[in-house]
Amino acid sequence: MPVTKPQAEMLATLAVAARPHGARHWDAPGVMAALANIRHLDLAEVMMAVGRAARDRTLETPAAIGNTAAPCWIERPVERWTPTKTTRSDRCGECNKPRDVCERTARWGDDTHEFRPDYIQPAGSAVDELRDIKHAAMAAKEES
Ligand SMILES: [Zn+2]
Structure with missing residues (x-):
């Protein structure tokens, strides 16, 4: 569907409004002149091109x-x-940053902490005990 004049006017208004802060200002007649060259193209394609152009702060004009x-x-x-x-074991318990960030961050003032995991897998936990029991049971099963 080609671009109608009212649609081109809407696009021109949006393109002018969408210029990034600090980028060269465009005026609606300039955008309308550029749109006149491609008004036979599909409206959706034109909309996207107008959006990408308006966002590009290096473009001095809408040409x-x-x-x-x-x-x-x-x-x-x-x-x-x-x-x-x-994971909790890769996060510092002191500064709450990931291990790599904590280890390469410069220390200031009285902050001299070294990476210390937020969570350390407790040794001899119930999980370890269950795993040992399971291993022993499977070994016994294989022997019989
Ligand atoms: Zn830390």
Whole structure:
């Protein structure tokens, strides 16, 4: 579905409003002029290109919107960040940071702590005892 004039006006308003703080300001007539070049293209594609162009703080003018060879017309993969899981035995009980962060963080003033796990697997716990019993039982089973 090509872009109608009212849709282009909406996109121009949004593009002007979406410019990042500190980036060169665009005016609606400039965006409309760029949109005139590509109004025959699919509305959804144009919407995404306008959004990417408006977000790009290096763009001085909205002219890139009218040029389908411009980077704003290339869909970029979303960079996903996955948090690293920290177990209680990898987290410092003193500063609550992961082991690697705690160990490379500079100490200031009277903070001279060394990494000490938040949780230490107790030795001789009920779990260990059950495991030993299970091992003994399985060994006995294999012998018979
Ligand atoms: Zn620490």
